Amino acid sequence: MQLAQIGSTGKIDSTDNSTLLKQQSKVLIVEDEALFARAVMRQLQKSGYECAHVEGIQDARDIVRQFTPDIVLLDMRLPDGNGLDLLPFFVAKNAMVIVMTAHGEISDAVSAMKQGAIDYLKKPIDLDELLISIQKAESQALQNNSLDYSRQRNAHAIEGVELLGDSPAMQGVKSQIKRIAQLVSNDAVPPTVLINGETGAGKDVAARLLHLSSQHPDKPFVHIDCASLPAELIESELFGHEKGAFTGATATRPGLIEAAEDGTLFLDEIGELPLTLQAKLLNVLERRVVRRLGSTKERAVPARFIAATNRDLHEMSLQGGFRQDLYYRLNVMSIYMPPLRERSADLMLLARHFATQTARRYGLPMPSFTAAAIRMIETYTWPGNVRELRHQVSRAVLLCHNHSVTEVDLALPVYRMTDTSLNADASQSTLDAAEKTILLQALADTKNNVSEAARKLGITRMTMRYRMDKHQIKP
Numbered sequence: 017m018q019l020a021q022i023g024s025t026g027k028i029d030s031t032d033n034s035t036l037l038k039q040q041s042k043v044l045i046v047e048d049e050a051l052f053a054r055a056v057m058r059q060l061q062k063s064g065y066e067c068a069h070v071e072g073i074q075d076a077r078d079i080v081r082q083f084t085p086d087i088v089l090l091d092m093r094l095p096d097g098n099g100l101d102l103l104p105f106f107v108a109k110n111a112m113v114i115v116m117t118a119h120g121e122i123s124d125a126v127s128a129m130k131q132g133a134i135d136y137l138k139k140p141i142d143l144d145e146l147l148i149s150i151q152k153a154e155s156q157a158l159q160n161n162s163l164d165y166s167r168q169r170n171a172h173a174i175e176g177v178e179l180l181g182d183s184p185a186m187q188g189v190k191s192q193i194k195r196i197a198q199l200v201s202n203d204a205v206p207p208t209v210l211i212n213g214e215t216g217a218g219k220d221v222a223a224r225l226l227h228l229s230s231q232h233p234d235k236p237f238v239h240i241d242c243a244s245l246p247a248e249l250i251e252s253e254l255f256g257h258e259k260g261a262f263t264g265a266t267a268t269r270p271g272l273i274e275a276a277e278d279g280t281l282f283l284d285e286i287g288e289l290p291l292t293l294q295a296k297l298l299n300v301l302e303r304r305v306v307r308r309l310g311s312t313k314e315r316a317v318p319a320r321f322i323a324a325t326n327r328d329l330h331e332m333s334l335q336g337g338f339r340q341d342l343y344y345r346l347n348v349m350s351i352y353m354p355p356l357r358e359r360s361a362d363l364m365l366l367a368r369h370f371a372t373q374t375a376r377r378y379g380l381p382m383p384s385f386t387a388a389a390i391r392m393i394e395t396y397t398w399p400g401n402v403r404e405l406r407h408q409v410s411r412a413v414l415l416c417h418n419h420s421v422t423e424v425d426l427a428l429p430v431y432r433m434t435d436t437s438l439n440a441d442a443s444q445s446t447l448d449a450a451e452k453t454i455l456l457q458a459l460a461d462t463k464n465n466v467s468e469a470a471r472k473l474g475i476t477r478m479t480m481r482y483r484m485d486k487h488q489i490k491p
């Protein structure tokens with residue numbers, strides 16, 4: 017079983033939860049009927065459990081000094097007292113307690129459940145039923161531990177999140193985040209926020225800052241990359257499923273929407289969400305409830321929703337690629353993350369920040385940048401935005417000599433012309449002229465299909481439109 021959660025890169029990390037529980041659970045049987053206890057031990061040991069048996073309350077307290085149980089099978093009637101008296105002792109030690117009751121002791125079982133027991137079985141007990149109950153307890157503990165582990169990862173992942181930049185464009189973004197945070201503090205149901213911007217512009221950082229500025233910054237921050245979830249699993253991942261809901265659903269599992277609890281659910285690249293699921297997501301946003309696959313029960317969704325996209329959702333909705341009603345529901349509050357070329361004043365601030373981070377991470381002296389390197393950083397177009405800048409600077413710091421980053425260390429890519437018919441234009445002295453020529457050629461090759469031209473050049477449609485406007489190109 018795996019639980020998808022955020023990682024420091026802003027993508028979903030898959031963490032193998034088998035490391036969160038011991039591979040072999042320890043079971044303590046507190047039962048004064050020796051024959052029954054031995055039969056239970058044999059059955060559990062065949063299934064791979066490590067077992068111990070005691071007959072009374074005091075023996076149970078004593079044995080935990082050398083045998084720490086994960087699961088306790090607790091009889092309600094013991095020679096030296098009532099099993100209910102022992103229940104708080106094991107609950108405090110984070111053991112999962114299954115109580116065993118005789119006929120007519122249902123009231124004791126109810127009391128036990130209220131005090132922290134996870135299940136009860138009535139005697140005479142079927143051993144197969146007992147094994148199923150233990151496996152159910154393990155599954156529940158695995159789920160709880162997974163969520164606790166994920167919360168710890170979340171807290172670590174968003175520590176020190178900062179939106180760097182003093183340019184007017186970034187000041188505007190910071191002002192928007194602050195204003196939205198103030199609105200949220202006075203609203204029981206936080207408004208949805210849609211963050212627009214090119215790939216690598218920092219949309220995930222803006223989402224984390226919104227989470228940190230909320231009323232519940234200590235609650236889960238669940239980052240879902242809609243573009244990376246497998247199409248055949250995305251519905252189950254988002255909404256969860258009940259046992260037997262489909263082939264392979266061997267256990268009940270909550271979805272990522274539920275995992276967000278009263279924290280933040282960040283739907284990254286929302287434009288990639290299949291149309292078939294957009295209606296279900298709209299229902300969640302409208303009614304604030306979610307229903308797992310195979311279930312008839314609806315569960316409340318208190319989480320706040322933030323979505324991000326590098327696509328033009330409005331245009332997609334007009335063309336039928338995205339639901340209009342979902343677009344309007346998501347676009348209650350919007351933030352535009354400017355590309356790096358629109359915030360050139362922040363370039364060296366970011367470059368030095370990433371250089372310092374890399375040097376500290378690898379124990380290197382603080383690097384400097386040569387004048388030629390600075391000039392290259394400030395004149396390059398950075399189609400990959402902040403993400404590209406971070407990767408290029410980090411690599412340069414690791415490769416540079418004498419702790420000084422040069423233009424050679426940066427090794428920024430250059431456009432290469434492949435069509436000889438363009439040689440005359442490509443030889444022009446300015447980068448802008450060469451860029452315009454490349455755009456015109458891509459549009460000509462695709463018969464003025466902007467989306468296909470963008471894919472051919474390896475850029476987003478939004479970037480393609482920006483560059484066409486920049487060069488006054490109208491197909």
